[in-house]
Amino acid sequence: MDGLAGIVDGLAGSVSAGLQLHTFVALEGCDGRTCWVLDFLPEYPASPATALALFSGGSVAGQTRRSVLRAWPRGRTLTTLRVADLPPRFAGPLGREALTRAVDGFEQSWDPALRLFTHDCRDYCQGLIAALTDRRDVSVSALLAEMHAGR
Secondary structure: OHHHHHHHHHOOHHHHOOOOOOOOEEEEOOOOOOEEEEEEEEOOOOOHHHHHHHHOOOOEEEEEEEEEEOOOOOOOOOOOOOOOOOOHHHOOOOHHHHHHHHHHHHHHHOOOEEEOOOEOHHHHHHHHHHHHHOOOOOOHHHHHHHHHHOO
């Protein structure tokens, strides 16, 4: 929700720190100088109809998105958790191709119907991390809860 994220960014640090509106996976690029950002969001994130459907418990069409950034993402409401290193199969000159194939395979099996709290960006990240690292014990929600409990 672009508009809502902007409002949260404008809140005082102590208020906005606990609001996690969006979760994404950031991977260091194979060249060591870029960052891949992978996420799952509504097709029309700024639409009032999208907000109404999601907040009333319905689902909307979602889309996966990939971006390549020149630097690691930063922001006052951004929480970074290091979950795992990628396996060796994604290293070296063929690493980017292997990583792209792995993400493609995961996304082809991903249901595009987005539903808050049951099939949303956190679930996408949890599934993608599990697919890329072979770690099935990753729970993005549990990691965030542990981190906030330790504050």
